[in-house]
Amino acid sequence: MVGFVIGLIRNGPFLITRIVPFVLICMGLGSVGWVIMTYGISPKAVPGIVFVGLGLAIAHLGARWRRRHAGATAR
Numbered sequence: 001m002v003g004f005v006i007g008l009i010r011n012g013p014f015l016i017t018r019i020v021p022f023v024l025i026c027m028g029l030g031s032v033g034w035v036i037m038t039y040g041i042s043p044k045a046v047p048g049i050v051f052v053g054l055g056l057a058i059a060h061l062g063a064r065w066r067r068r069h070a071g072a073t074a075r
């Protein structure tokens with residue numbers, strides 16, 4: 001369990017800038033698709049659209065952060 005927590009802390013930036021946006025975008029698209037297939041175009045799709053937008057925003061900020069800090073590492 002301690003190793004799991006240490007791994008989360010060590011890989012935090014990767015999780016936040018790559019995995020979280022992917023999950024949010026997938027959840028949002030799945031939600032919007034389900035609402036459209038079930039109810040048609042409906043305001044019920046708004047939470048899914050918000051998830052997609054949030055995922056795209058986090059991915060964009062993560063890409064900017066990676067570009068800004070790319071010169072700081074030897075990778």
